[in-house]
Amino acid sequence: MTATAHEITYRLDQKRNIKGAFPGPKSQALNERRSAVVAAGVSSGVPVYVEDADGGIIRDVDGNSFIDLGSGIAVTSVGASDPAVVAAVQDAAAHFTHTCFMVTPYEGYVAVAEQLNRLTPGDHEKRTVLFNSGAEAVENAVKVARLATGRDAVVAFDHAYHGRTNLTMALTAKAMPYKSGPAGGFGPFAPEVYRMPMSYPFREENPEITGAEAAKRAITMIEKQIGSEQVAAIIIEPIQGEGGFIVPAVGFLPALSAWAKEKGIVFIADEVQSGFCRTGEWFAVNHEGVVPDIITMAKGIAGGLPLSAITGRAELLDAVHPGGLGGTYGGNPVACAAALAAIGTMEQHDLNARARHIEEIALGRLRELAADPSAGAVIGDVRGRGAMLAIELVQAGSKEPNAELTKSVAAACLQEGVIILTCGTYGNVIRLLPPLVISDELLLDGLDVLAAAIKANS
Structure with a gap:
């Protein structure tokens, strides 16, 4: 069967919730520690530090909850802490780690x-x-x-x-x-x-x-x-x-x-x-x-x-x-146990079908946005398959890449509690990689925030 919000029990409330300005004080303190010990060549796109993550939500150390439309770059497709993966890892680690x-x-x-x-x-x-x-x-x-x-x-x-x-x-x-x-x-x-x-x-x-x-x-x-x-x-x-x-x-x-x-x-x-x-x-x-x-x-x-x-x-x-x-x-034996559990979750919940469902919802919304006069002039292309989708942003009325707008949109989404990733040879592509178990409600909320950010920054 296809995974829905009603078939998976989550530890964290599957809603975005921004409590105040961020990065908050705890993230700022961690960033100071980081700057003293971590090489400058390692960068992070989001200036908050994670405390917990579950399903389609990431919670930072200051208590802010973000909709995750990146999945750690397509890694946590079964959710940020899939119960089957967690149980398999715990059992494997209890026997031998290597x-x-x-x-x-x-x-x-x-x-x-x-x-x-x-x-x-x-x-x-x-x-x-x-x-x-x-x-x-x-x-x-x-x-x-x-x-x-x-x-x-x-x-x-x-x-x-x-x-x-x-x-x-x-x-x-x-x-x-x-x-x-x-x-x-x-x-x-x-x-x-x-x-x-x-x-x-x-x-x-x-x-x-x-x-x-x-x-x-x-x-x-x-x-x-x-x-x-x-x-x-x-x-x-x-x-x-x-x-x-x-x-x-x-x-x-x-x-x-x-x-x-x-x-x-x-x-x-x-x-x-x-x-x-x-x-x-x-x-x-x-x-x-x-x-x-x-x-x-x-x-x-x-x-x-x-x-x-x-x-x-x-x-x-x-x-x-x-x-x-x-x-x-x-x-590694623990990673192998996690893989077997993740594949089991993919098959049990038919995440292929779920990815196609995400495509149907998201592409529909994105194409509506591309046809909207308040945003369409800067949307050059909407493309992708399943839950691997993208918007290519351009200078209004042309195909000239618009990397600055792309950065602004990503930053505006973050301010509203939505994590999106950017990519592209020209730095002008917004990519969407939500966890395949994300609920329709959470996905639509994230897409609404993205649409508003593009309109506001166009």
Whole structure:
């Protein structure tokens, strides 16, 4: 059945409640402590410190309650403290918190691999490896592809985000703040990474270009500039995350995947942000029936605990020699227990259906807003799938990105008790990633605040 507010018992009242000016005194005191000990390179988008979180509500140390439309960047999809996840974590921690699967293995790791092999697209024989972060999963997917094919080149796309490690920074498209800053850059980066044009319907020079035509454009560039016989892997987010929640035109992903298969190139779907019911399917590639050779996962996989994975064709992953994959903390037993519980909650409450319901509610509201003369002139595009939705803000009457308005809207929402996230290559996209268990009432309240903020700041 689909999760509703009446089927889940929450510890915290599922309502926003701002008690006074914030950040409050306790958050301010914590921020002073932070500035003395935490590196300045770590930033936080919201200037309050969390005391508790439950369902779709975050409560700060000063007692203010905020509607959470970010889910810790698509992580707490089952809610901020899902009872099943909490119970599983408590039970696992009471037995053992770590042994290292590479030393003394345990059932939880195997059970998570079984579930991922079952849930990921395709009925081929699969193998899974567990890691800690999305970037680590991406690194290892590329390692597998290079070893299995004997090739070096990796193709990524404009607006892509794949992580902050050396290799994944090379794959990531946006320079500031991920690859460089005012004082210089983090390079040199890993070699043999090539970037191709993404299908970005709102910003295409030719608005009539189809997904298949956009794929042909990229394929032609690969063949001319690299040579297909040199390419180990194509890696792509089926819906781009940090780049702006860009949904490629229909046909783009299937055409790329088919060409990669024909040329012996490993097709890697980076589903770190879009996976686990977020788009109304277990994985975003399912919307067009694409079956990746390898799929990378993290974020929503374990209800908030650090866990990531790659699942792929058995012949690819088994090509790696024993000891070639792994890591000390990869597949931590407590995180594995959380993942099994989170997947159970997703299935029990049919959170795919719930994500589609959120899409129906939210897209309707956002499109109404885009048609409203008091706001529509600055709304360039409304897009997304499931509970992975976005508004691209522009200078009135144009497609010129409006990053300042985006910042102002996010700040105005926060003042009213709603946490929203921004993203995009141009810093002008508001992204909505509510917990999939959020009630209709809480979601609609948050959307009303967002609409008012856009109107007031336009």
